[in-house]
Amino acid sequence: MGFTWAPAFAGETAIGSHSPASLGFANSIFVSNRPRERCPPPRAMLSRAMVETLSHKEARRITLAAQGFAEKRPAKPTRRHLAATIERLALLQIDSVNVVSRSHYLPLFSRLGAYPRPLLEDLAWGKTPTLFEYWGHEASLMPLDLHPLLRWRMEDARAGVGVWGNVAQFLASHRPFIDKALEAIRERGPLSAGELGLGERGQSGWWGWSEAKRATECLFWAGELTTATRRGTFERVYALPETVLPKAIWSAPTPPRDEAHRVLLRRAARAMGVATERDLRDYFRMGLADARRGVAELVEAGDLIPVEVQGWDQPAYLTPDALRPRAVRANALLSPFDNLIWFRERAERLFDIRIRLEIYTPAHKRTHGYYVLPFLQGEAITARVDLKADRKAGVLRVLSAHREPAANARTAPLLAAELKLMAGWLGLAGVAVADSGDLAAALAVETASD
Numbered sequence: 001m002g003f004t005w006a007p008a009f010a011g012e013t014a015i016g017s018h019s020p021a022s023l024g025f026a027n028s029i030f031v032s033n034r035p036r037e038r039c040p041p042p043r044a045m046l047s048r049a050m051v052e053t054l055s056h057k058e059a060r061r062i063t064l065a066a067q068g069f070a071e072k073r074p075a076k077p078t079r080r081h082l083a084a085t086i087e088r089l090a091l092l093q094i095d096s097v098n099v100v101s102r103s104h105y106l107p108l109f110s111r112l113g114a115y116p117r118p119l120l121e122d123l124a125w126g127k128t129p130t131l132f133e134y135w136g137h138e139a140s141l142m143p144l145d146l147h148p149l150l151r152w153r154m155e156d157a158r159a160g161v162g163v164w165g166n167v168a169q170f171l172a173s174h175r176p177f178i179d180k181a182l183e184a185i186r187e188r189g190p191l192s193a194g195e196l197g198l199g200e201r202g203q204s205g206w207w208g209w210s211e212a213k214r215a216t217e218c219l220f221w222a223g224e225l226t227t228a229t230r231r232g233t234f235e236r237v238y239a240l241p242e243t244v245l246p247k248a249i250w251s252a253p254t255p256p257r258d259e260a261h262r263v264l265l266r267r268a269a270r271a272m273g274v275a276t277e278r279d280l281r282d283y284f285r286m287g288l289a290d291a292r293r294g295v296a297e298l299v300e301a302g303d304l305i306p307v308e309v310q311g312w313d314q315p316a317y318l319t320p321d322a323l324r325p326r327a328v329r330a331n332a333l334l335s336p337f338d339n340l341i342w343f344r345e346r347a348e349r350l351f352d353i354r355i356r357l358e359i360y361t362p363a364h365k366r367t368h369g370y371y372v373l374p375f376l377q378g379e380a381i382t383a384r385v386d387l388k389a390d391r392k393a394g395v396l397r398v399l400s401a402h403r404e405p406a407a408n409a410r411t412a413p414l415l416a417a418e419l420k421l422m423a424g425w426l427g428l429a430g431v432a433v434a435d436s437g438d439l440a441a442a443l444a445v446e447t448a449s450d
Contacts, residue, residue, distance in 0.1 A: 052307045058324065059274050059309045059316070060350050060379055065323040066273030067340050068111040069330040069376065077108075077115035082123060083130060085111055090267045090283070091140040093337040094133065096234060097359065099371040100387050100396075101426060104141055106335035110376075114425040125229040132245060133227040133236075134220075136284055137342065146267070147245065148252045149260040154223030163221050170214045181215040182224055190228040190239040261286060261294040266303055266319075271339065273322045274307065275346070276314040282343045312349060331414050333373045333385070333422060341374065351381045353404055368437075369400050375415050380406035383415055383439055389426050396423040400436035401443045412439060416446030 054062070064070055068088050074081050085108055086092060095103035104124075105117055124131045124141050131141045134150055142150075153162060160168035171178065181198055185191055193213035209217070216238050219225040228239035242250050255263070268283035269275060275283075281291035295317065298304040304317040334341055336357050341347040347355045355374065358366045369386025377383070386399040396419060403411065419431045433444040 052305070052318075054274065054307055054309045054316075054318075056309065056311050057379070059312075061325050061328050062273040062318070062322050063340070063350060064328045064330065064376075064379060065325050066271060066319075069332060069340075070323065070325045070328045071111075073111070073113040077112040077119075079119050079123065081112055082108055082115060082119050086123070086131065086141070087143055088271065089339050090146070090271050091136040091142045091339075093137050093339070093342065094139040094141060095337050097371065098234070100335075100373070100389050100422075102234065103335050103337040106333075107338050109422065109425060110332040110334055110338060114421055117425075121230075125227070128246075129244070134223075137282075137339075138285075138337075144246065144249045146264075147249050148254055149263050151223065151254045152257045152260055154221070157218075157221040157223070163218075167214075167218055167221060171218050174211070174215065177211065178215045178218050181212060182219055185225065185238055186240060190237045190243075192231070192235050192237050194235075258290075258293070258297075261290045262297055262303075265291065265294045265298060269298070269304055269317060269319045274309065274316050274318045276312065276316050278314065279343060279346050280317065282346075328379045330376050330378065331418055332376045333387075333415075333418050334376055334381075335373060336371065340376075353381055368402055374404075375411070375418070377406070377408075377411055377414055380404075382407040382411045385415070385419070385443075389428060390432075391428070393432075394429040395432045396426065396428050396430070398431060398433040398440070398443065398447075401433065401439040402437040403439045407439070412442040412446045415439075416443055416449075419443075419447060 061070070066088075068085055089107065092104040092107055097103065100106070101109075105120060108115055108120060123129060124133070130144055132144055132147055133139065133141055134147070135153060136142050136146070136150070156162040157167075160171050163171070177198070181196055184196055184198065193210060193216045196212040196216070198212045198215070216225060216236075220227075220236075220238065223241065225238040226241040226244050228237045228244050230236060264284045264286065265280050268280045271283065272279060277291060277295050280295060281288065286294075295304060299306060299317070302320065305320055307316050307318045309316045336342075336359070341351075341355055344355050344357075347353075351374075353374075356367070358368065358372060359370060363370075368384050371388065372384050372386050374381045375383040375385065382404050383402060384404065385401045388397045388399055390397050398419065401415075416431070423429070423431050431447040433440055433447055435441070435444075
């Protein structure tokens with residue numbers, strides 16, 4: 001059987017061909033069982049007097065609580081803490097940049113402190129994984145129960161829809177080759193793209209990928225392959241999903257597309273606390289029409305409550321069970337790919353500062369540096385540091401350190417403590433601060449002290 005066969009999953013039906021109840025979802029995660037008579041009216045029927053208005057500070061605190069920053073860090077993070085945090089966030093973005101650490105490790109450090117990194121590796125690629133890799137926000141690690149909810153994206157990918165242009169082109173022009181790659185893994189078991197021994201070697205263009213790598217990525221996007229493990233260089237080893245995913249997940253029925261969209265939007269809303277329609281859509285990178293319809297249906301069902309936020313020029317939505325702390329006392333370095341700030345428009349709305357990823361900006365045009373981590377102090381971003389883990393020298397290098405308008409006398413000592421904690425977590429002996437940026441001198445003093 002080749003790449004074009006469908007359906008791809010045990011228990012899968014044609015999208016939209018059955019009602020949720022007929023698929024056995026009446027008491028599952030896919031359908032809200034909220035009594036209809038208690039549902040508030042849809043937004044169109046709500047008068048302005050009925051819509052709650054949140055202050056900017058309230059919206060920020062609700063967001064920080066939803067993202068896991070309102071809770072005290074555990075003294076000794078365990079597998080249970082990691083699993084609960086990932087469940088709260090719904091996904092961890094994966095990125096290959098390793099200047100400090102791979103991006104999927106950092107959000108957990110920001111929320112839990114110095115946790116054992118092998119715990120995350122075991123959750124993702126151990127003998128009994130509870131996470132899987134797929135396209136969520138970008139490439140992501142996600143809880144297994146999201147797999148059925150993303151099969152619509154896999155189905156689209158098989159048709160070349162919703163994928164990178166180069167993926168669609170390769171898919172259209174190399175289907176026999178892609179089928180051959182799939183058959184090789186079916187016969188030989190888990191393999192990296194290089195171990196397939198098929199096609200031309202990598203050349204310039206499209207990240208220099210070989211034909212085998214392009215084929216396996218097409219199959220991965222289409223859900224025909226998944227990640228069995230990652231090797232030391234972060235090389236992905238591909239396998240058939242049914243050999244990696246638990247049977248309960250692999251054989252779970254595929255929900256109708258609209259219902260999957262609603263559940264993903266609800267998960268996004270829970271992870272953000274309060275959000276605009278565009279915020280909700282961005283979390284799982286959903287289409288405009290799908291998100292707009294899903295949000296309206298969630299409002300109708302009472303799963304989202306329309307609110308207004310002071311200073312926001314778009315309507316917002318609040319989850320009914322959102323935590324509303326009176327204050328948040330977090331101290332955390334934020335990866336550029338952290339769930340809290342990855343959508344720059346939202347981050348700027350929340351924190352009143354401009355955040356940009358400068359990795360792809362020419363060095364002479366960068367404002368803050370190559371791999372810049374904002375520092376969350378309490379409820380505000382008070383500083384930014386450009387970091388590099390110098391593993392050869394055994395130090396965490398602060399290449400530049402800049403204050404933000406919200407900085408205060410406590411910023412340097414609190415940031416220094418967090419940098420020392422990160423250095424130890426990365427297995428580095430200390431912190432070295434370069435003389436660059438208006439916070440560098442104070443930070444150098446604080447990191448030098450015991």
